[in-house]
Amino acid sequence: MESHSVFKLQPTFFHSEEWLGLLRELYGYERLDLNTRGFRMPLLRVGPLFGDRLISIPFSDYGGPVGGVCAEELHRGCVDLLQRSGAEYVEIRTDNQPLTRALLELGFTLTATYFSRVLNTHPEAGWEEAWKLSLDKKARQGVVKAEKAGISVSEATADSEVDAAYHIYFKSVKSIGSPCHPRALFDSIRRRLGKHARIYLAERGGQRVGMAIYLIGEEKAHLWARYALDEYKKLGVVYLLDWEGVKLANTLKIKWFDFGRTRRNSGVEVYKHHWRGDDSAIYHLCLPSRGKVNPPDPAQTSFRLYSTLWRILPDPVVNAVGPRVIRCIAL
Secondary structure (H helix, E strand, O other): OHHHOEEEEOOOHHHOHHHHHHHHHHHOOEEOOEEOOOEEEOOEEEOOOOOOEEEEOOOOOOOOOEEEEEHHHHHHHHHHHHHHHOOOEEEEEEOOHHHHHHHHHOOOEEEEEEEEEEEEOOOOOOHHHHHHHOEOHHHHHHHHHHHHOOEEEEEOOOHHHHHHHHHHHHHHHHHOOOOOOOHHHHHHHHHHHHHHEEEEEEEEOOEEEEEEEEEEOOOEEEEEEEEEOHHHHHHOHHHHHHHHHHHHHHHOOOOEEEOOOEOOOOHHHHHHOOEOOEEEEEEEEEEEOOOOOOOOOOOOHHHHHHHHHHHHOOHHHHHHHHHHHHHHHOO
8 A cells, every 4th residue: 555655755845934934924824734753744724714724835836745755644643633723624735646645545535636737948958949849839929929019028126016016916816706815925925035936027018918926946936826917918928928937947047847736628728738848737635624625616616606796896895805815715
């Protein structure tokens, strides 16, 4: 049985103290990490809306344990932590298939499977080679279309530029019926993460039309958020922003660029396949203290109804309530 095996798992950017500290400071999460002699797993307590949960790690593509991980010991530690904390369940996000199989044997439940697209930025060759090797024809056409339309991308460093990036983000997530992070998140990303993050703005003729946030790890650059105003999407803004992210990773000699989680057979997944790379599955696994678990999921019928309502609420209401809601969703 794989539950007896020891899995060697490496930390990601999302396991860093900089990222975990940002989440704890901004959202007031309590940390209840699981630490053993062989491995550690950061856990943040999320709730009360949608349940009292221990998540590794909120707002992150990757979480779970790192080190020499014994699945049985991980299971025992989670059971003990649930008993001591009184939380409803533990949620682990991992891309390790053998560990996933082992945890399923031990009673964890697979509640969602996402997919990411990870491409090689070819840092040994320079970004000119990455243009040929990392993008397929459709992506290259999108970038060229944006440039011909007069769209340019630059880093947001001044407060007014970060304000503009947040405005685009706020308008975009509201239009798709999603709660928003607070404006303070963007300041925290700049202040706490420093060189480990970049905020970009796309502009056309003095109009800010798109934004992106990239998180910089040692081995991967991660697309964490990227949005374009609806009326400019057809001009290739998204392609140009992501090309800037790939170039950034290439310039920093970071080999891998990670497009982040999405559902299979979605429009976003189709877009990601315009970039040359490989798909990587990301598993969300839950261990309940009792009964069944029902993590918040945008695919649920109830969430689709909430999204419809969210789109028509006044901006001040969305701005006031959204951060409180998204804090508890913690997807």
